[in-house]
Amino acid sequence: MKINDVILRTVTKIIVFIILTFGVELFISGHNDPGGGFSGGLVLASALLLLYMTYDIETVHKGIPFDFKKIAGLGVFLAVASSAVPMLFSNQFLTQEKGDFALPVFGLTELSMVLVFEAGVALTVVGVVVTILLTISEDVS
Amino acid sequence: METLITLLVGVLVMVAVYLLLSRNFVRIILGTAILSHAIHLLILTMGGLKKGGAPLLTEEGSTYSDALPQALILTAIVISFAVTAFLLVLAYRIYRETGADNLDDVRRESDD
Amino acid sequence: MIIPILILVPFLASLFVPFLYTYVRSKKIGWMVLPVPLILFVILSLQVPKLASGENLFHTIRWLNAADIHFTTHLDGLSMILGLLITGMGTLVVMYSIYYLSEREALGRFYMYLLLFMGSMLGVVFSDNVLVLYVFWELTSVSSFLLIAFWHQRKNSRAGAKKAMLITVTGGIGMLIGFLMMHQMTGTYSIQEMIGMAETLPTNDLFIPAMLLILLGAFTKSAQFPFHIWLPDAMEAPTPVSAYLHSATMVKAGIYLVARFIPVFGESELWFYSVTFIGLLTLLWGSFNAVRQNDLKALLAYSTISQLGLIMSLLGIGSAAMLDIPGVDKTIYTAAAFAGLFHLINHSTFKGALFMIIGIVDHELGTRDIRKLGGLAVFMPITFSIALAGSFSMAGLPPFNGFLSKELFLEASLAVRHLGLPGVHTWIPIVAWVASVFTFVYCMIIVFQTFFGRQQQQPAWVDRGAHDPRPGMLVAPSILGALIVGLFFFPNLLGKWILKPAMAAVYPSFGNPESLVVHIAAWHGLNPALWMTIGIIFVGTILYIFLRQWRRIYTVSPFSWKIDNIYTLLLIQLEGNSYHLTNKYMTGHLHRYFTYILLFFIAMMGTALTFVWRLTFNFSEDAVVTINEYILVMVMMAAAVAILFVNSRLIAILLNGVLGFTVAFLFVVLRAPDLALTQIVVETVTTVLFLLTFRFMPDWKKERPRRPVKVLNAFIAVATGLIVMITALIVQGNRLFDPISKYFEDAKTLTGGGNIVNAILGDFRAFDTMLEIVVLLIGGLGVYVLIKLKDKKGGDGNENQ
Incomplete structure (x- = not known):
């Protein structure tokens, strides 16, 4: 079954980047506005999903050669490890340190250990969602 | 508002439970999905509805909606997604392996 | 800080052993394990002078503040005795195992379990917090289960392991409830704080239930009547394990617990009655049943049961010193507890030696059945000498350490008559005496039926290589043998350095520990205890000579009764009924x-x-x-x-x-x-x-x-x-x-985040979020596995990811 999907492919190429940007934006703005690790991760995952649906798995895999199971594992590791780091400085488990830093471009920015933790969450979500869909679709096809 | 949502929760629970009690896989999975919708709404209602602005401190306003139920639901949504996916795959595998589309057939097959 | 590390080291080592074993797949692994208990033993021994001068080592690692559960370790005289036994016997047993187990066995697993046990047992004796103690207590049950079932391909091993597990864990749960009741009464989980509040407790409604439940834990662990039935079946374990867990250390945990709680419960008469009577009953039943055994190891198992009963009853009599009875010289009764602790050490030495000897006999000749053995003294002189020392010590003969503690035991049994409590009469010394006679008889069976007589009927022994084992295998039992003799000649050294601080721990309210220490002497005149011993030897010898004639009584009830049957019946009934019941409603729909x-x-x-x-x-x-x-x-x-x-x-x-x-x-x-x-x-x-x-x-x-x-x-x-x-x-x-x-609305100041929901997820309740993503990961992997599983089974193999 060959369907003419030129429009879909062209639009996808553009839209995926918009969605990806939106996902990252969501992830970062989660500190003060709606967003955060879960929704950011889910949006990123759905962008990837769109790619997989438009092109076939092999093509996308050439571009994004990740094993998403490992990404999920990495996410959990990141979250747990960042939680354990404060223990090295004799703080309690999961103490989320924060501080203000003067950064170029961004100006005075508040950075927090939460960001690492949330990155772990986002990576886990991306990894798990893509893994689930990929395994099923590989099996189905 | 709270009463209305609670009525909705009641109806959703009824439908979900009825679906859960059937034997067809897809019905059962849909039942769990609907049940989780119902429970999310229930939890949200417990904190009181529309008692203030969205729980964002950057928003103007002095009162905020209860943020705790929202945090609980946020995790619950993601988990229920994983559960639904798992159940779906389970049903899919059972169907492909045994050709059974309801639980009684599976049971019979494993007894043989 | 030393003590928590002491507990931790065996656990770490036990994690490490399997990895090591993948590189060192030979007996050498034993030599690498050996330093662990040895070093712990040395470290612990270095603390002995400190304790003898009256010091106690306390260390608390704060853990769950909200629940008041902390990892508190406490090293006092009592835990020192057990600690030395665990590490000391541990060293000897590892040394013995190196030669006992063949290279074909899963040695990595064996030493892993052994170290796991060692760590848990050290945890039991050093923990001051009862809940932590409980966890370690159950861990010893688990490691004992694993070790009994070490040869898991044998049906009997599995059955024995299951039985031991069921009985000890049941008791353990009872004990946990007892501990929780204690917490209800005192508001603390610390044993030392409970001891401090001991005077206020007896009026509490929960006092008696808590006491009985804690005793249940102690009695099941220490194989007291009628819970002793698991110990003979536990003999399916490899002999080093039997020597270590099921005679020297784990079964002493119950005794340790009783001794530990004497300051709390000692003022109750019910405590005195239960501990003393159950102890005496176990002593009698164990020694009586030991005589009928044909398997040497089973004989030793019953003898262990009986000796544990002896120690238990001594502690019971010892706790009489806490009773408020006017006009009684309390030192008589503290002397009983002293004798109990002394015998605890002695028993470990001679019983450990005997187990190792029987392991050697089994190892060299392939049988432990006394009906097939005989006349080995000529072929195995060194083995024989150690067996002789061990058995005679157990029988209570000089010049071995068992004689000293046996004399003290007989004196204590005589002393208890004067207590003036209802039900306590001359029958106690009589029971003690009768049990001692049976003890004498089975000790003679070990020596004479294994090593003497009938050698002419078994010329095949020589062909089958009946000779002393390699020297390495004899090192551990020889050290124990030397201790058996050494402790007879220098018992007061032990009294001064080890038993004095232990007595101070058992009787904290008695002040000066010097007055609690008995001067042990081999010869103390022709007193009633000595006459009793002479009677034991006389009657015991006669009984041994006519053993064949009177052994028939074991077929007559009530002597033929086995508590085992009740257990089997209960278990089978329970399994069958619950199977049917469950099948009725668990239909799979x-x-x-x-x-x-x-x-x-x-x-x-x-x-x-x-x-x-x-x-x-x-x-x-x-x-x-x-x-x-x-x-x-x-x-x-x-x-x-x-x-x-x-x-x-x-x-x-x-x-x-x-x-x-x-x-x-x-x-x-x-x-x-x-x-x-x-x-x-x-x-x-x-x-x-x-x-x-x-x-x-x-x-x-x-x-x-x-x-x-x-x-x-x-x-x-x-x-x-x-x-x-x-x-x-x-x-x-x-x-x-x-x-x-x-x-949570202070999120901005507390966490710096403006989005309250995310502040809760990432900071206030981040632990939940962390675990949630773990669940998510598991869910994802579950989906993956569910789909990919068939590829391996189906074998079409084009998706080998």
């Missing part, structure tokens, strides 16, 4: 299970709503509803109800999608932007998922259940929904507490 759960829910909540709570609705707090919210709710209700009636699964799935997206809109309306965002994306992904698997899903057949089933289902569904609805409405109208969310 999901809708049945849902029916059970929901009917129970309906019954319970329905009753509560109608009869118990009886609260009124209160809608005054409700927020106003706008017209678009009405529409959203109506759409959802309609979609939900429609799912029940549609004919195509595609429409059902799409309707589910409608529900999901409407929920997202509701979230927007209800001031939950984060939820709305997440819900929209999740719903999209879920729908994709449904559609992906759609083609391979069964058809959406219209279900046509029988009418009653349909009615029942409808009833359950409606009732559940109504109950949820009513409960929720009641809850909204009757708030009991203010919401705690005000606290």
Whole structure:
């Protein structure tokens, strides 16, 4: 079954980047506005999903050669490890340190250990969602 | 508002439970999905509805909606997604392996 | 800080051993394990002078502040004795195992379990917090289970392991309840603090139940009558394990616990009666049954039971010193506890040696049956000498250490008559004496039936290589043999350095520990105890000579009774009945299970709503509803109800999608932007998922259940929904507490985040989030595995990811 999907492919190429940007934006703005690790991760995952649906798995895999199971594992590791780091400085488990830093471009920015933790969450979500869909679709096809 | 949502929760629970009690896989999975919708709404209602602005401190306003139920639901949504996916795959595998589309057939097959 | 590390080291080592074993697949692994107990023993020994001068080592690692559970270690005289036994015997047993176990065995596993046991046992004796103690206590049961079932291909090993586990863990749970009751009474989990409050306790209602439950734990662990039945079956374990766990250390845990709690419970007469009487009964029954055994190891098992009973009864008599009885010289009774602790050490030396000797006999000749053995003294002179020392020490003959503690025991049994308590008469020394006679008889059986006589009937021994084992195997039993003799000549050294601080720990309220220490002398005149010993030797010899004639009584009831039968009967009945019962309702039909759960829910909540709570609705707090919210709710209700009636699964799935997206809109309306965002994306992904698997899903057949089933289902569904609805409405109208969310509104200052929901997820309750993503990962891997599993089984192998 060959369907003419030129429009879909062209639009996808553009839209995926918009969605990806939106996902990252969501992830970062989660500190003060709606967003955060879960929704950011889910949006990123759905962008990837769109790619997989438009092109076939092999093509996308050439571009994004990740094993998403490992990404999920990495996410959990990141979250747990960042939680354990404060223990090295004799703080309690999961103490989320924060501080203000003067950064170029961004100006005075508040950075927090939460960001690492949330990155772990986002990576886990991306990894798990893509893994689930990929395994099923590989099996189905 | 709270009463209305609670009525909705009641109806959703009824439908979900009825679906859960059937034997067809897809019905059962849909039942769990609907049940989780119902429970999310229930939890949200417990904190009181529309008692203030969205729980964002950057928003103007002095009162905020209860943020705790929202945090609980946020995790619950993601988990229920994983559960639904798992159940779906389970049903899919059972169907492909045994050709059974309801639980009684599976049971019979494993007894043989 | 030394003590927590002492506990931790064996655990770490036990983790390390299997890895090491993959590189060193030979007996050498034993030599690498050996330093662990040896170093611990040396470190512990260095603390002895400190303790002898009256010091105690306390160290607390704060753990769960809210629950008052801390990892508190406490090294005093009493735990020192056990600690030295555990590490000392541990060293010898590892040394012995190197030669005992062949290279074909799973040595990595063996030493791993052994070290696991060592760590848990050290944890038991050094913990001051009862809950931590309980955890270690159960860990010893688990490691004992693993070690008994070490040869798990044997049916008897598995059965023995199961039995030991069931009995000791049952007792352990009882003990846990006892500990919790103690906490209820005293408000603390620390044993030392409980001891400090001992005087106020006896009037408490929970005092007696707590005491009996803790005793249950101690009695099951120390194989006291009628729980002793697990110990003979535990002999299926490799002999080093029997020598270590089931004679020298683990079974002493119960004794340790009793000694530890004497300051708490000693003032109760019931304590005195239970410990003393159960101890004496175990002593008698164990020694009586040991005589009938043909398997040397079983004989030793029963003798261990009986010796444990002896120590237990001594502690019982010792606790009489705590009783408030006027005009009694208390030092007589403290002397009994002293004798108990002394015998605890002695028993470990001679019983450990005997187990190792029997292991050697078994190892060299391939049998432990006394009917087949005989005349080995000529072929195995060194083995024989050690066996002689061990057996005679156990029989209570000089010049071995058992003689000293046996004399003290007989004196204590004589002293207890003067206590003037009801039920305590001359029969106690008589029971002690009779049991000692049987002890004498079975000790003679070990020596004479194994090593003397009948050698002419067994010329084959020589061909089969009956000779002393390699020197290495004899090192450990020889050291024990030397101790058996050495302790006879220098017992007061032990009294001064080890037993004095231990006595101070057992009797903290008695002040000067010097007065609690008995000067042990081998010769103390022709007193009644010595006459009793002479009587034991005389009668015992006669009984041994005519053993064949009177052994027949073991076939006559009540002597033929076995407590074992009760256990077997109970277990078989229990298994059979629960199997049938479970099969009746666990039919494997999901809708049945849902029916059970929901009917129970309906019954319970329905009753509560109608009869118990009886609260009124209160809608005054409700927020106003706008017209678009009405529409959203109506759409959802309609979609939900429609799912029940549609004919195509595609429409059902799409309707589910409608529900999901409407929920997202509701979230927007209800001031939950984060939820709305997440819900929209999740719903999209879920729908994709449904559609992906759609083609391979069964058809959406219209279900046509029988009418009653349909009615029942409808009833359950409606009732559940109504109950949820009513409960929720009641809850909204009757708030009991203010919401705690005000606290989270300080998120900006507390966490720096402006989004309260994310502040809760990432900071306030980050632990939940962390575990949640772990669950998510597991879910994802579950899906992956579920799909990929067949590739391996089916073997088409083109997807080997």
